[in-house]
Amino acid sequence: MMKEFVSRAVALLLVAGLACSAMANEKAEPDPANSQYWGGIRKMMFGDREIQDGKDVVRVYLALRAADAATVPVAVKAQFDQTAERYIERIYLIVERNPSSVAGVFDFTPASGRAQVETRLRFEDFSHVRAVAETNDGKLYMDSRWVKAAGGCSAPSGKFAVPAALMGKMKFRFDDDVKFDQPNLVQVNIRHPNESALAMDFDASRVPQFVRSVAVTYDGKPVMTAQVDFSLSDNPTFRFWFVPHQAGELRVEVEDTHDQRYVQTVPIKEGTILTGG
Numbered sequence: 001m002m003k004e005f006v007s008r009a010v011a012l013l014l015v016a017g018l019a020c021s022a023m024a025n026e027k028a029e030p031d032p033a034n035s036q037y038w039g040g041i042r043k044m045m046f047g048d049r050e051i052q053d054g055k056d057v058v059r060v061y062l063a064l065r066a067a068d069a070a071t072v073p074v075a076v077k078a079q080f081d082q083t084a085e086r087y088i089e090r091i092y093l094i095v096e097r098n099p100s101s102v103a104g105v106f107d108f109t110p111a112s113g114r115a116q117v118e119t120r121l122r123f124e125d126f127s128h129v130r131a132v133a134e135t136n137d138g139k140l141y142m143d144s145r146w147v148k149a150a151g152g153c154s155a156p157s158g159k160f161a162v163p164a165a166l167m168g169k170m171k172f173r174f175d176d177d178v179k180f181d182q183p184n185l186v187q188v189n190i191r192h193p194n195e196s197a198l199a200m201d202f203d204a205s206r207v208p209q210f211v212r213s214v215a216v217t218y219d220g221k222p223v224m225t226a227q228v229d230f231s232l233s234d235n236p237t238f239r240f241w242f243v244p245h246q247a248g249e250l251r252v253e254v255e256d257t258h259d260q261r262y263v264q265t266v267p268i269k270e271g272t273i274l275t276g277g
Contacts, residue, residue: 061145
């Protein structure tokens with residue numbers, strides 16, 4: 001009787017151990033190299049081009065678990081400054097398991113100072129987020145992060161509503177006073193619902209409306225341009241760098257899927273500082 005009890009106890013412990021092991025594996029971060037989604041996305045976007053480890057070129061910064069899957073902050077940062085000799089021309093921001101996996105394609109120039117973009121994403125499911133940087137010599141480099149967040153793309157769209165009078169309005173913010181001949185960080189907030197047809201309460205009689213392009217210039221010269229989609233959260237936010245060499249005008253032009261254009265400018269001179277508005 002005692003032997004039978006001990007045998008059963010051992011069996012239960014083994015089962016419990018296996019269950020805990022399975023749960024641990026389920027919670028563990030999957031190997032990005034073995035993702036069932038990445039192969040198709042990579043082939044479609046980059047063909048047979050080599051993609052190297054990006055640790056010395058570009059890094060992705062994200063919280064591993066998000067409180068709100070509809071607005072998850074992400075930062076993609078170059079590991080060196082932009083110069084005429086060496087710079088990042090383009091960054092692809094990819095959320096593998098989203099209905100539209102390419103959240104944005106961001107183009108930079110040496111005038112960007114630093115190739116960096118910070119924004120906020122929606123996640124429909126736990127996913128690898130990949131940033132692929134293309135340098136001016138045509139080489140590709142990648143970094144990735146695994147994020148536990150789900151349901152953001154299908155979240156009710158009603159909470160994202162923007163009054164017509166505020167649609168496309170922008171606010172600029174500088175964290176420090178502007179300095180000539182060096183990179184300056186600026187944030188632009190855009191009032192826009194950035195809605196897709198995936199929201200659970202979306203009215204099928206309407207046409208989805210989300211931002212599809214952003215173009216930033218300083219004194220008429222490109223700083224950053226972006227092709228984006230509804231993987232970005234409502235009221236999109238962008239943080240990026242630019243290098244002013246003299247007083248001029250920072251200009252942001254936004255176009256959405258209804259062909260609506262919104263433009264806002266801010267005059268820049270040395271010492272300019274805006275904390276919102």
